[in-house]
Amino acid sequence: MDGNLHQQIFRPTACVSQGELRQYLSGSISREGLRRVEDHLLDCPLCSDAVDGFEESGEHHSDELEDFDAFRKKLPLQSTGRVRQLQPGGYLRQAVAVAAMLVVGAIAYFSFSKSPTGPELYAKYYNAYENDIPVSLRRPGLSDVDPNFAQGLTAYSERKFSQANMLFERAIQQQPDNEAAKFFAGLSYLEVNQTNKASAYLSAVANGTGVYSKKAAWYLIMCDLKSDNKASAKARLDKFVQAGEIMVLEAKDLREKL
Numbered sequence: 001m002d003g004n005l006h007q008q009i010f011r012p013t014a015c016v017s018q019g020e021l022r023q024y025l026s027g028s029i030s031r032e033g034l035r036r037v038e039d040h041l042l043d044c045p046l047c048s049d050a051v052d053g054f055e056e057s058g059e060h061h062s063d064e065l066e067d068f069d070a071f072r073k074k075l076p077l078q079s080t081g082r083v084r085q086l087q088p089g090g091y092l093r094q095a096v097a098v099a100a101m102l103v104v105g106a107i108a109y110f111s112f113s114k115s116p117t118g119p120e121l122y123a124k125y126y127n128a129y130e131n132d133i134p135v136s137l138r139r140p141g142l143s144d145v146d147p148n149f150a151q152g153l154t155a156y157s158e159r160k161f162s163q164a165n166m167l168f169e170r171a172i173q174q175q176p177d178n179e180a181a182k183f184f185a186g187l188s189y190l191e192v193n194q195t196n197k198a199s200a201y202l203s204a205v206a207n208g209t210g211v212y213s214k215k216a217a218w219y220l221i222m223c224d225l226k227s228d229n230k231a232s233a234k235a236r237l238d239k240f241v242q243a244g245e246i247m248v249l250e251a252k253d254l255r256e257k258l
Contacts, residue, residue: 161191
C-alpha cells in the first residue's frame with residue numbers, strides 16, 4: 001500500500017490534490033479551494049502532517065512532488081507533524097480583524113489630527129492672575145487710592161468677579177487713566193465670560209506703555225481663545241513671541257498648537 005499512498009493521499013475525490021497543495025502552500029489558492037483544504041485538514045491528520053513536512057522541506061516549490069515513500073524517509077523518526085486547528089470561517093475572521101484594525105486606525109488618525117478648539121486651549125493655558133497690588137498703594141500723581149479700586153481688588157482676590165467689575169467700573173469713571181483698574185477689570189470680565197468687555201479693557205492697557213501692557217497682551221490672547229477666535233490668537237501670538245519679553249516658551253508652545 002505504501003507504493004500507492006502518495007496517490008491515495010492526494011486523489012481529488014478524497015484528499016487534497018497535488019495542485020491544490022501547491023496552491024495552498026504558495027498562497028495562490030482560491031477562496032473556495034482554501035475553505036475545502038482547511039476543512040479537509042481538520043479531519044485528516046495524514047494530510048496535515050504531509051503539509052507540515054512539505055513546508056519544512058520546501059518540496060512544494062517544485063513542479064512535481066517526489067514519490068511519497070522517498071519523501072517520508074526525509075522526515076524525522078518522531079514526526080513533529082500536528083493537526084492544524086483551522087476553521088472554515090478563518091478567512092472571514094481575518095477579513096473582519098483587518099477591517100477592525102482599519103477602523104481603529106482611522107479613529108486614532110482623526111483624533112490625533114484634529115486640532116484643539118480655542119476654548120480647549122484656553123482651559124489648558126489660562127492661569128488666573130493673582131492680585132499683586134497692595135491696597136495701600138499710592139500711584140504717582142494721584143492722591144489716596146480710589147476706594148472703589150481698593151474694594152474691587154479685594155473682591156477680585158476673593159473671586160467675586162461680578163462685584164469686582166462693578167467696583168472697577170466706578171474706579172475707572174473716577175480715574176480714567178488708572179491702568180491697573182482697567183487691567184483687573186479686563187481680567188474680571190474674562191472670568192465671567194464677557195470677552196468683549198474684557199478685550200476692550202485689556203486692549204487699552206496692551207496698547208499703552210505701562211507696567212501691565214505685556215501681561216494684558218497675553219490675556220488678550222486668552223480672550224481670543226475663549227471666544228474661539230483662533231485666527232486673531234495666532235496673529236497676536238506672532239507679535240507676542242517676536243517681542244520676546246515674557247512667557248516666550250509658553251507662547252511658542254501655544255502657537256504650535258493653533
